[in-house]
Amino acid sequence: AQKVTQAQTEISVVEKEDVTLDCVYETRDTTYYLFWYKQPPSGELVFLIRRNSFDEQNEISGRYSWNFQKSTSSFNFTITASQVVDSAVYFCALSEAGYGGSQGNLIFGKGTKLSVKP
């Protein structure tokens, strides 16, 4: 069975602090995709990153960075020098490699609510 666990329900930091959001996943597939989405209070999902299971290179995009470790089935997300605008719910998600039926849909973690205070 596929599963995504985001153990941190809520995190509160002060502006300029670094913060890491944890994500642990379970899958029996050897080919899969991992994602992070941001959901601001307005509700729409904002795509942040996609990683396939064969690419363990860490990625940095501005203040955002991602650490993918297959050995621990983790795909953690770090925001450096957090800002108030980073306040949102962040979802980690997993997708199977197939196309049939509901395959290819996203299995979401429960989300981590990040509050960045000025």
Place this chain on the structure above:
Amino acid sequence: GAVVSQHPSRVICKSGTSVKIECRSLDFQATTMFWYRQFPKQSLMLMATSNEGSKATYEQGVEKDKFLINHASLTLSTLTVTSAHPEDSSFYICSARGAGGWPGELFFGEGSRLTVL
């Protein structure tokens, strides 16, 4: 990037009425559309998967007679909540995938917040 438009963004209705939510892919042909439901402070849960021209596949526990999904064209899928009740109040989000898109390459609509009085 690809755009998916969802309408209406907010709807308030009386208990017992039916509500239709539209999901349109604006610049690509969506061979598959997924409908998710999100309760307050919770995650997105897949309700059903629809492929153009065929019946939707519902996830376990989702009432197909209550949540009618139609995917009649490659650019439009609709979700109709029939005889809505207060417990159906939720945030509904559609996502679409085009032909040839890699698994998980989904484009999300803006979501529709349904409040049933």
